Amino acid sequence: MEQVIIENEKEDLMVVQELKKHFPIKNGVFGKTTGEVKAVDGVSFTVKKGETFSIVGESGCGKSTVGMSLLRLTEPTSGKIIFNEENMLDKNRNELRDLRKNIQIIFQDTYSSLNPKHTIKKIISEPLVINRKMTNEEMETRVLELLDLVGLGPHHLYRYPHEFSGGQRQRIGIARALALNPQLIVCDEPVSALDVSIQSQILNLLEELQKKFNLTYIFISHDLSVVEHISDRVAVMYLGRIVEMGSREEVFQNPQHPYTKALMSSVPIADPKLKDKKQRIILTGDVPSPKNPPKGCHFHTRCPFKTEKCAEIYPEYKEIKGDHKAACHII
Amino acid sequence: MMERTIIKEVEDLNVIKKNSKRKSAEWAAFRGNKIGMIALWVLIIVSIMAIAAPLVAPYDPNTQDVINRMKSSSSEHWLGTDIYGRDVLSRIIYGARTSMLVGVISVALSSVIGFAIGMIAGYKGGKLDDILMRVLESIQTIPLLLLGLMVLVAAGSNIYTLILVITVGLLPSCARIARGSTLDVKEKEFVKAAISMGSGTIRILISHILPNVLSSFLVISALHMTSAIMVEASLSFLGLGIQPPTATWGNMIMDGFPHVATKPALAIYPGLALIIVSISFNLVGDALRDALDPHISKKRK
Numbered sequence: 001m002e003q004v005i006i007e008n009e010k011e012d013l014m015v016v017q018e019l020k021k022h023f024p025i026k027n028g029v030f031g032k033t034t035g036e037v038k039a040v041d042g043v044s045f046t047v048k049k050g051e052t053f054s055i056v057g058e059s060g061c062g063k064s065t066v067g068m069s070l071l072r073l074t075e076p077t078s079g080k081i082i083f084n085e086e087n088m089l090d091k092n093r094n095e096l097r098d099l100r101k102n103i104q105i106i107f108q109d110t111y112s113s114l115n116p117k118h119t120i121k122k123i124i125s126e127p128l129v130i131n132r133k134m135t136n137e138e139m140e141t142r143v144l145e146l147l148d149l150v151g152l153g154p155h156h157l158y159r160y161p162h163e164f165s166g167g168q169r170q171r172i173g174i175a176r177a178l179a180l181n182p183q184l185i186v187c188d189e190p191v192s193a194l195d196v197s198i199q200s201q202i203l204n205l206l207e208e209l210q211k212k213f214n215l216t217y218i219f220i221s222h223d224l225s226v227v228e229h230i231s232d233r234v235a236v237m238y239l240g241r242i243v244e245m246g247s248r249e250e251v252f253q254n255p256q257h258p259y260t261k262a263l264m265s266s267v268p269i270a271d272p273k274l275k276d277k278k279q280r281i282i283l284t285g286d287v288p289s290p291k292n293p294p295k296g297c298h299f300h301t302r303c304p305f306k307t308e309k310c311a312e313i314y315p316e317y318k319e320i321k322g323d324h325k326a327a328c329h330i331i
Numbered sequence: 332m333m334e335r336t337i338i339k340e341v342e343d344l345n346v347i348k349k350n351s352k353r354k355s356a357e358w359a360a361f362r363g364n365k366i367g368m369i370a371l372w373v374l375i376i377v378s379i380m381a382i383a384a385p386l387v388a389p390y391d392p393n394t395q396d397v398i399n400r401m402k403s404s405s406s407e408h409w410l411g412t413d414i415y416g417r418d419v420l421s422r423i424i425y426g427a428r429t430s431m432l433v434g435v436i437s438v439a440l441s442s443v444i445g446f447a448i449g450m451i452a453g454y455k456g457g458k459l460d461d462i463l464m465r466v467l468e469s470i471q472t473i474p475l476l477l478l479g480l481m482v483l484v485a486a487g488s489n490i491y492t493l494i495l496v497i498t499v500g501l502l503p504s505c506a507r508i509a510r511g512s513t514l515d516v517k518e519k520e521f522v523k524a525a526i527s528m529g530s531g532t533i534r535i536l537i538s539h540i541l542p543n544v545l546s547s548f549l550v551i552s553a554l555h556m557t558s559a560i561m562v563e564a565s566l567s568f569l570g571l572g573i574q575p576p577t578a579t580w581g582n583m584i585m586d587g588f589p590h591v592a593t594k595p596a597l598a599i600y601p602g603l604a605l606i607i608v609s610i611s612f613n614l615v616g617d618a619l620r621d622a623l624d625p626h627i628s629k630k631r632k
Binding site for chain 2: 068071073097098100101103104105107109112113114115116117118123126127130131173176177179180
């Protein structure tokens, strides 16, 4: 696996190696650590410049924690996050501040992602105020330019977030993320809270901006149809680990891991004729607790194809085609 | 070109309209609360009287007129005179000065310091939070009146010590409320977005957290005014607060207390003043809370 990373190094924007985030469970008066929630348990992937890399999975699989860790908004337990050939986890606070300008984040909840007491102008100009010495006029021009980019106008400048619809608020969030000309934007379920008609507007906006500024996206979502629409490459997470990863076509057309197969078969099909032909794989049981993940392959408790080996050893990644790989014993 | 400027002007106008609407939304909610408004007017009048006491009061509060002592209400002395023949109304007006002064200064100090501590503790968390909150909780275990008694007996009574004691006594509850609100706000994603933009701790505290905890700041300050004024009056009543002959409501109640059977008015008038002002602060606090509460304001919309 090391080999693969080195070969592609030229185009790589971000390389994540063995990223782990374990939340300690504290009990009692003295806060004794009695266990750990392994939210992210050894995740490695590479994001190339200009692509959209999606992370999909059920809620609680650790995909949002990965997103937060990439900006060090939560401090990872161990691993490496190499961005532009610098390890983000080695940086002190000031170095991190400079590095972070290149990575911005868009959130799911548009209510809590904008400060309700600030005007739109203040919200969008904040990153400019913090990071650049700009005159007020330059800043105003830049804010107007950003508003224009996301399809809002100057008459929105002095309004407050509660006066906007969900889609408009998400546009404001995108404008704020763009203010510092970042290279990478982490999109943490950016359209999950929106109406379907608004979702496509926001997705189109994101695609348009990607082309314009050569942006790289890490797109975190549980919505497979959205992911299929926007991604170049896809990683499927289950219980803190990536179980399958590859190009969008490969993962969606030729899924190998039983969990990915089950996920893909859950996507509803609008055509009733095709729908009857489709086989649904319905998983039994619940996702095990990340406090106490099952031994061996994390998925073996729900897997319809499990063998004895699955309960003992966590499978290595197997290459299927190009960079399409999956962690399963039976493929 | 002409058209554009006109459109811009219209837009600007709309912006201004929108802004003024927004700013008055909470004020309108407050104004809709009749009881709160009455209480606010009472407090405004009392404050004006306190500030302009030398102009408003009909007599000097400390001039004794022994011949006319213990008089009942008359056209000369509206609320009568006390055991030394001093005018009760004038003394109540001057007493408002002391009460308001002690109340405003100690509440301002305790709210500002308390909120600063609470916000830092809540935002930083960890050991710092534990230490700060345990220290403040240990202060809170001593009732404010008892704390006042102990400190004033030990350090001697004067107005500075009194203000200091009340400030320290009110600190913990301010800090706790600030900490609670901060814990709520700091989990919001706009704080995370600010961190990812490179904001430092101070910037986040002032620009993002403070505006969102300001409503609890106002409410708790109004409610604390009641406590501060009551404690000052209680300590003065016990003879440990402001020393005679300076007029305070507590002193006046104490002066009237021995004669409560023969001349109850001497204790009742300052007592009434105390009750009216205390209740007014409480009502204003409640009205503020209702007006600033986002859940209630949502229902209103």
